[in-house]
Amino acid sequence: MRKCFRRPHFTAAAVAAIAILALPACSSGANEPQANPAPHTPAHWDYDAEGPDHWADLDRDFLVCQRGHQQSPIDLASRIRLSPRDHITIEYAPVPSVELVNNGHTVQANLPAGNGNRILVDATPFELVQFHFHLPSEHTVDGVGTTMELHLVHKSAAGALAVLGVLLQARPGASPFAAVLGAAPAQAEAAITVAGPVDPRAFLPTDPDQFRYQGSLTTPPCSEGVSWTVLRTPVGVAAAEADRYRELFPHSNRPTQPLHERTVTLAGK
Template identity: 50%
Template structure:
């Protein structure tokens, strides 16, 4: 039986919060380390008006057809890592390839109640949040900047998707990115996302403000067992140098909530990428 996240709130990444940069897990930096830069302030998925043919920076991209993942590297010069990169995300989470690490290697999650600005950026719903929440990885603190969703999940376990995936995008003091991913299983009954999903802005460019603070830990599973690996943004420019943590246990999302999100974004996930010579670490708390 698959250990599938029956044991793993972007995510988009990585796919999509504006105020700070990370495009659904996207940044405007095409270098070796994914960083938060001013370039993405307008839209974390920063979508330009570039078309097919000549490669253009900030070119339009999508999840299907000619602008889909198979062609991202051809759309703009700074998207070339989407094909040439050797440490790309997402990946398949295979227990047989995972290396057990001691519990002190687990990522620490320190989230506080937040208000949020929800943004429909054309690729996902992204929630920009104020400072005050963080994760700690190997002694380095990464501040939460935004969270967003993908449908279906981007990460798989033994090839199997969940209904959706949530990405929390963080940055350290130098702008390097770390993403905490939570898999979302579709199941009837109560859902922690009910209030949030009632507020989703339905038109591209539209926003909605949540002024009453809510508890981010409600979007996390109670068990914090996790996978860790070095990866990339899951949207163009597919910048590498992103630290990924994927919680093993999924959380529940109601069928009507999945349907609501799917009506806005029928497909918003990048296919899994080769692990190559990277190490996938498993930490059981």
């Protein structure tokens, strides 16, 4: 005898329930919560084993150190002498104190926000946020460097950077950098407060001639778009102060980089 089977009847609700149960247990749908990726920690870099020639190999964020076309520092040579109106305007005054830090790469002095020190670059104001040193100098003039170099780093309200570079030449006697270089912490990541007044005007030469060009940070990540002004006339730094800095950082400079298609201008009297 042939057996007869009735086809089961499912309601619409039952069909929907079966479809839900058939879905994969681990969905990658857009609405599923995603784990937050771990924050990227920049790679360690230095001026020796992991020096400037290898910075781009250390971290993807450092690739512009090798591939960029507006890198700093550069060799400065006299170009077209411009009129004084092409100078940047420097408006400095004493500050009560600075925080002095050994950051493992250099000696850096941090200024409090709203300190009133600024430069005007093409009418845009940039506030002085910190200054630090390199040994030997990073910029050269006609291929010749100096004992050290001071970088005064400024930031605009929009976050753009402008750096004022001062070449320092070792000389006998005291210098305006004694209070800072003489107090530099010997241990990396150590910080102290240097009581002032600290007057950035004392760090500048009387000769206003200045080189101007577009460049980058001289340390990783070597970000470009930095407005550079380097004063042509060196300022004296005491030989003993330079020697003490050298004990902490035997060398802390990046070699000069290709100019590519950039123009360097010399604004003078």
